[in-house]
Amino acid sequence: MKIAAIDIGSNAARLQISSVLHDGGYTSFKKVEYVRFPLRLGHDVFNFGSITPESEARTVKLMQCYKLLLELHEVEGYMACATSAMRESANGEDIVERIAASTGIQIHIIDGTREAQLINNVVVQALEDGQYLHIDVGGGSTELNIYFNRQKIATKSFKIGSVRLLEGKESKGAWGKMEQWIEDNVDSLEPIVAVGTGGNISKLFNLVSKTADNSTSLSELKLIRDYIASFSQEVRVNKLRLNADRADVIIPAADIYTSVMKWAGADRILVPDLGLKDGIIQLVYEKLKK
Numbered sequence: 001m002k003i004a005a006i007d008i009g010s011n012a013a014r015l016q017i018s019s020v021l022h023d024g025g026y027t028s029f030k031k032v033e034y035v036r037f038p039l040r041l042g043h044d045v046f047n048f049g050s051i052t053p054e055s056e057a058r059t060v061k062l063m064q065c066y067k068l069l070l071e072l073h074e075v076e077g078y079m080a081c082a083t084s085a086m087r088e089s090a091n092g093e094d095i096v097e098r099i100a101a102s103t104g105i106q107i108h109i110i111d112g113t114r115e116a117q118l119i120n121n122v123v124v125q126a127l128e129d130g131q132y133l134h135i136d137v138g139g140g141s142t143e144l145n146i147y148f149n150r151q152k153i154a155t156k157s158f159k160i161g162s163v164r165l166l167e168g169k170e171s172k173g174a175w176g177k178m179e180q181w182i183e184d185n186v187d188s189l190e191p192i193v194a195v196g197t198g199g200n201i202s203k204l205f206n207l208v209s210k211t212a213d214n215s216t217s218l219s220e221l222k223l224i225r226d227y228i229a230s231f232s233q234e235v236r237v238n239k240l241r242l243n244a245d246r247a248d249v250i251i252p253a254a255d256i257y258t259s260v261m262k263w264a265g266a267d268r269i270l271v272p273d274l275g276l277k278d279g280i281i282q283l284v285y286e287k288l289k290k
Contacts, residue, residue: 002032002073003288005280006066006080008107010042010139010163011249012199013059015066016277017073020285029281033073036199037062038245041085042139042163050090059095063103077288079280080107083115084140084161112157116143118279119197124150126272131190133182133264136275137198137256139163139249144178144260146185154185162200165252175259182263194261194269200253203246205271215270218261225254 004017017033039059044051051059063080070078086092087109096107110118119136127150134145140161146154158178159171186192193215196205208216208224228236229251236247261269 001288002075003029003281003284004070004073004075004078005277005284006063006078006105006107007275007277007280008039008041008059008080008082008086009276010045010083010085010141010161011040011245012036012038012139013062014277015069016281017069017075018281027285029278029285033069035066035069038243040139040163040245041089042161043167045085045089046140046164046167046169051085051092051095056091056095056098060099060102063099063105063107067103067105077284079284080105081115081118081276081280082107082109083276084112084138084159085163087111088140112141112143113155115141115276116145116155116157118283119143119274119276120145120152120155120279121282122274122278123195123197123272124152126270126274127195131187131192132195132270133186133192133260133266134195134197135201135257135260135269137162137196137200137253142178142256142260144181148187148190156181156185160256162249162253162256165255166249178260179263182260186264188265192264192266194257194264194266196257196269196271197275198253199246199275200250201257201269201271202273203242203250204254204257207240214272215268218258218267218269221254221261221269222258225251225258228254 001020007014015035018029021028129149132147136143138161142158160174236242
Protein backbone atom coordinates (compact mmCIF):
# COMPACT_ATOMS: atom_id res chain seq x y z
CA MET A 1 0.00 0.00 0.00
CA LYS A 2 1.19 3.53 -0.83
CA ILE A 3 0.11 6.73 0.90
CA ALA A 4 1.18 10.33 0.40
CA ALA A 5 1.54 13.79 1.94
CA ILE A 6 1.55 17.23 0.31
CA ASP A 7 3.04 20.05 2.39
CA ILE A 8 2.59 23.56 0.97
CA GLY A 9 4.81 25.90 2.96
CA SER A 10 5.90 29.51 2.70
CA ASN A 11 9.07 28.62 0.80
CA ALA A 12 8.36 25.35 -1.01
CA ALA A 13 5.74 22.69 -1.64
CA ARG A 14 6.62 19.05 -1.09
CA LEU A 15 5.11 15.75 -2.15
CA GLN A 16 6.16 12.55 -0.42
CA ILE A 17 4.84 9.14 -1.39
CA SER A 18 5.64 6.26 0.96
CA SER A 19 5.09 2.53 1.02
CA VAL A 20 3.62 1.07 4.19
CA LEU A 21 5.78 -1.77 5.50
CA HIS A 22 4.76 -4.37 8.10
CA ASP A 23 7.35 -6.34 10.06
CA GLY A 24 5.56 -8.45 12.64
CA GLY A 25 3.64 -5.98 14.77
CA TYR A 26 5.75 -3.01 13.69
CA THR A 27 4.64 -0.61 10.94
CA SER A 28 7.07 1.71 9.13
CA PHE A 29 7.06 3.93 6.05
CA LYS A 30 9.55 3.77 3.18
CA LYS A 31 9.89 6.85 0.99
CA VAL A 32 9.46 5.92 -2.69
CA GLU A 33 8.96 9.40 -4.22
CA TYR A 34 9.86 12.88 -3.04
CA VAL A 35 9.41 16.11 -5.00
CA ARG A 36 10.13 19.61 -3.73
CA PHE A 37 9.34 22.77 -5.70
CA PRO A 38 10.14 26.36 -4.54
CA LEU A 39 6.81 28.17 -4.89
CA ARG A 40 7.95 30.91 -2.43
CA LEU A 41 4.35 31.88 -1.59
CA GLY A 42 5.63 33.69 1.49
CA HIS A 43 7.26 36.32 -0.70
CA ASP A 44 3.82 37.34 -1.99
CA VAL A 45 1.93 37.11 1.28
CA PHE A 46 4.44 38.78 3.60
CA ASN A 47 4.93 41.68 1.17
CA PHE A 48 1.51 42.16 -0.44
CA GLY A 49 -0.92 40.33 1.86
CA SER A 50 -2.13 37.90 -0.80
CA ILE A 51 -0.92 35.37 -3.37
CA THR A 52 -0.42 36.85 -6.84
CA PRO A 53 -2.14 35.41 -9.95
CA GLU A 54 1.27 34.28 -11.24
CA SER A 55 1.98 32.31 -8.06
CA GLU A 56 -1.52 30.86 -8.08
CA ALA A 57 -1.00 29.66 -11.66
CA ARG A 58 2.27 27.96 -10.71
CA THR A 59 0.63 26.36 -7.68
CA VAL A 60 -2.17 24.97 -9.86
CA LYS A 61 0.35 23.52 -12.32
CA LEU A 62 2.31 21.94 -9.48
CA MET A 63 -0.81 20.36 -7.98
CA GLN A 64 -1.66 18.96 -11.41
CA CYS A 65 1.81 17.37 -11.52
CA TYR A 66 1.40 15.99 -8.00
CA LYS A 67 -2.03 14.59 -8.91
CA LEU A 68 -0.49 12.68 -11.83
CA LEU A 69 2.21 11.23 -9.59
CA LEU A 70 -0.42 10.13 -7.06
CA GLU A 71 -2.27 8.35 -9.85
CA LEU A 72 0.88 6.76 -11.33
CA HIS A 73 1.86 5.37 -7.94
CA GLU A 74 -1.73 4.20 -7.32
CA VAL A 75 -1.77 5.94 -3.96
CA GLU A 76 -4.60 4.71 -1.72
CA GLY A 77 -4.78 7.74 0.54
CA TYR A 78 -3.24 11.18 0.82
CA MET A 79 -3.65 14.55 2.51
CA ALA A 80 -2.58 18.05 1.41
CA CYS A 81 -1.87 20.73 4.03
CA ALA A 82 -0.92 24.39 3.66
CA THR A 83 0.66 26.40 6.44
CA SER A 84 1.72 29.97 7.27
CA ALA A 85 1.65 31.71 3.87
CA MET A 86 -1.65 30.25 2.71
CA ARG A 87 -3.39 30.81 6.04
CA GLU A 88 -2.29 34.46 6.18
CA SER A 89 -3.12 35.19 2.54
CA ALA A 90 -6.23 37.28 1.97
CA ASN A 91 -7.14 35.05 -0.99
CA GLY A 92 -5.93 31.74 0.43
CA GLU A 93 -9.37 30.18 0.85
CA ASP A 94 -10.43 31.23 -2.67
CA ILE A 95 -7.28 29.71 -4.18
CA VAL A 96 -7.87 26.45 -2.30
CA GLU A 97 -11.38 26.26 -3.78
CA ARG A 98 -10.11 26.91 -7.32
CA ILE A 99 -7.36 24.29 -6.96
CA ALA A 100 -9.91 21.73 -5.76
CA ALA A 101 -12.15 22.50 -8.74
CA SER A 102 -9.35 22.26 -11.32
CA THR A 103 -7.24 19.40 -9.90
CA GLY A 104 -9.41 17.52 -7.44
CA ILE A 105 -6.85 18.06 -4.68
CA GLN A 106 -8.44 19.38 -1.50
CA ILE A 107 -5.93 21.47 0.45
CA HIS A 108 -6.42 21.86 4.20
CA ILE A 109 -5.18 25.18 5.57
CA ILE A 110 -3.97 24.34 9.08
CA ASP A 111 -3.10 26.67 11.95
CA GLY A 112 0.19 26.69 13.85
CA THR A 113 -1.15 24.49 16.64
CA ARG A 114 -2.28 21.77 14.24
CA GLU A 115 0.99 22.03 12.31
CA ALA A 116 3.00 21.57 15.51
CA GLN A 117 0.82 18.64 16.59
CA LEU A 118 1.37 16.74 13.35
CA ILE A 119 5.14 17.25 13.54
CA ASN A 120 5.23 16.37 17.23
CA ASN A 121 3.50 13.05 16.61
CA VAL A 122 6.59 11.79 14.77
CA VAL A 123 9.30 13.79 16.57
CA VAL A 124 8.36 12.37 19.99
CA GLN A 125 9.35 8.92 18.72
CA ALA A 126 12.98 10.12 18.46
CA LEU A 127 13.15 11.36 22.07
CA GLU A 128 14.35 9.74 25.28
CA ASP A 129 13.68 10.76 28.88
CA GLY A 130 14.75 14.26 29.86
CA GLN A 131 14.00 17.82 28.78
CA TYR A 132 13.90 18.65 25.07
CA LEU A 133 13.12 21.85 23.17
CA HIS A 134 11.76 21.10 19.70
CA ILE A 135 12.41 23.91 17.21
CA ASP A 136 10.59 23.75 13.87
CA VAL A 137 11.51 26.62 11.58
CA GLY A 138 9.40 27.15 8.48
CA GLY A 139 9.31 29.94 5.95
CA GLY A 140 6.65 31.92 7.79
CA SER A 141 6.60 30.68 11.36
CA THR A 142 8.57 28.91 14.07
CA GLU A 143 6.96 26.38 16.39
CA LEU A 144 8.54 25.72 19.78
CA ASN A 145 7.60 22.72 21.91
CA ILE A 146 9.00 21.64 25.26
CA TYR A 147 9.01 17.96 26.23
CA PHE A 148 9.82 16.36 29.55
CA ASN A 149 10.13 12.57 29.63
CA ARG A 150 8.43 12.43 26.19
CA GLN A 151 5.42 14.40 27.37
CA LYS A 152 4.74 17.79 25.77
CA ILE A 153 4.38 20.38 28.51
CA ALA A 154 4.39 23.66 26.54
CA THR A 155 3.96 24.81 22.93
CA LYS A 156 3.92 28.14 21.10
CA SER A 157 3.89 29.34 17.48
CA PHE A 158 5.69 32.56 16.54
CA LYS A 159 5.35 34.64 13.37
CA ILE A 160 9.02 34.50 12.57
CA GLY A 161 10.44 32.27 9.84
CA SER A 162 13.19 32.08 7.24
CA VAL A 163 11.30 33.74 4.36
CA ARG A 164 9.62 36.25 6.67
CA LEU A 165 13.04 37.28 8.04
CA LEU A 166 14.54 37.43 4.56
CA GLU A 167 11.79 39.84 3.53
CA GLY A 168 12.14 41.86 6.74
CA LYS A 169 8.51 41.11 7.62
CA GLU A 170 8.83 39.35 10.97
CA SER A 171 6.09 40.12 13.49
CA LYS A 172 6.87 43.16 15.67
CA GLY A 173 8.65 42.11 18.85
CA ALA A 174 8.76 38.46 17.76
CA TRP A 175 12.36 37.92 18.89
CA GLY A 176 11.67 39.34 22.34
CA LYS A 177 8.44 37.36 22.74
CA MET A 178 10.24 34.16 21.77
CA GLU A 179 13.06 34.77 24.25
CA GLN A 180 10.59 35.57 27.03
CA TRP A 181 8.53 32.44 26.33
CA ILE A 182 11.65 30.29 26.56
CA GLU A 183 12.66 31.95 29.83
CA ASP A 184 9.16 31.35 31.25
CA ASN A 185 8.85 27.71 30.18
CA VAL A 186 12.28 26.06 30.11
CA ASP A 187 13.38 24.53 33.43
CA SER A 188 16.86 26.00 33.83
CA LEU A 189 17.69 23.45 36.52
CA GLU A 190 17.26 20.53 34.10
CA PRO A 191 19.68 19.72 31.24
CA ILE A 192 18.08 20.46 27.88
CA VAL A 193 18.70 19.22 24.35
CA ALA A 194 17.31 20.94 21.27
CA VAL A 195 15.58 19.02 18.48
CA GLY A 196 15.57 20.66 15.07
CA THR A 197 13.18 19.99 12.20
CA GLY A 198 12.75 21.74 8.86
CA GLY A 199 14.61 21.73 5.57
CA ASN A 200 17.18 24.32 6.63
CA ILE A 201 18.40 22.52 9.76
CA SER A 202 18.67 19.29 7.76
CA LYS A 203 20.84 21.06 5.17
CA LEU A 204 22.95 22.76 7.86
CA PHE A 205 23.46 19.41 9.56
CA ASN A 206 24.46 17.76 6.29
CA LEU A 207 27.10 20.45 5.76
CA VAL A 208 28.51 20.23 9.28
CA SER A 209 28.16 16.49 9.85
CA LYS A 210 31.34 14.42 9.90
CA THR A 211 30.02 11.31 11.61
CA ALA A 212 26.96 9.06 11.60
CA ASP A 213 25.70 10.79 14.75
CA ASN A 214 22.34 12.58 14.40
CA SER A 215 23.31 15.61 16.48
CA THR A 216 25.65 18.59 16.41
CA SER A 217 26.70 21.31 18.83
CA LEU A 218 25.66 24.94 19.02
CA SER A 219 29.25 26.00 18.35
CA GLU A 220 29.45 23.83 15.21
CA LEU A 221 26.12 25.21 14.01
CA LYS A 222 27.38 28.77 14.45
CA LEU A 223 30.60 27.93 12.59
CA ILE A 224 28.78 26.50 9.57
CA ARG A 225 26.35 29.44 9.62
CA ASP A 226 29.23 31.93 9.48
CA TYR A 227 31.00 29.85 6.82
CA ILE A 228 27.95 29.94 4.53
CA ALA A 229 27.35 33.64 5.26
CA SER A 230 30.89 34.45 4.09
CA PHE A 231 29.93 33.54 0.51
CA SER A 232 27.76 35.36 -1.99
CA GLN A 233 24.47 33.87 -3.17
CA GLU A 234 26.15 32.76 -6.40
CA VAL A 235 29.01 30.99 -4.60
CA ARG A 236 26.58 29.29 -2.21
CA VAL A 237 24.79 27.81 -5.21
CA ASN A 238 27.88 26.85 -7.24
CA LYS A 239 30.39 25.90 -4.54
CA LEU A 240 28.21 24.65 -1.70
CA ARG A 241 25.66 23.27 -4.18
CA LEU A 242 22.68 24.77 -2.38
CA ASN A 243 19.44 25.26 -4.27
CA ALA A 244 18.87 28.93 -5.06
CA ASP A 245 15.77 29.05 -2.85
CA ARG A 246 17.76 27.48 0.00
CA ALA A 247 20.89 29.58 -0.38
CA ASP A 248 19.16 32.81 0.66
CA VAL A 249 16.95 31.58 3.54
CA ILE A 250 19.45 29.26 5.24
CA ILE A 251 21.17 32.11 7.13
CA PRO A 252 18.02 33.62 8.69
CA ALA A 253 16.88 30.09 9.55
CA ALA A 254 20.24 29.37 11.21
CA ASP A 255 19.87 32.58 13.22
CA ILE A 256 16.56 31.34 14.62
CA TYR A 257 17.93 27.92 15.61
CA THR A 258 21.08 29.30 17.24
CA SER A 259 19.22 32.11 19.05
CA VAL A 260 16.65 29.72 20.51
CA MET A 261 19.37 27.29 21.59
CA LYS A 262 21.35 30.07 23.27
CA TRP A 263 18.32 31.39 25.15
CA ALA A 264 17.36 27.89 26.30
CA GLY A 265 20.89 26.93 27.34
CA ALA A 266 21.00 24.00 24.89
CA ASP A 267 24.51 23.03 23.79
CA ARG A 268 23.45 20.29 21.37
CA ILE A 269 20.71 19.80 18.78
CA LEU A 270 19.31 16.53 17.45
CA VAL A 271 18.34 16.49 13.77
CA PRO A 272 16.04 13.48 13.20
CA ASP A 273 15.18 14.40 9.57
CA LEU A 274 11.45 14.48 10.26
CA GLY A 275 8.86 17.12 9.46
CA LEU A 276 5.27 17.98 8.65
CA LYS A 277 5.13 15.61 5.69
CA ASP A 278 6.02 12.69 7.98
CA GLY A 279 3.29 13.68 10.42
CA ILE A 280 0.78 13.86 7.57
CA ILE A 281 1.87 10.41 6.33
CA GLN A 282 1.26 8.95 9.79
CA LEU A 283 -2.16 10.63 10.04
CA VAL A 284 -3.21 9.31 6.61
CA TYR A 285 -2.22 5.79 7.62
CA GLU A 286 -4.15 6.01 10.91
CA LYS A 287 -7.26 7.19 9.08
CA LEU A 288 -7.00 4.35 6.54
CA LYS A 289 -6.69 1.81 9.36
CA LYS A 290 -10.02 2.98 10.76
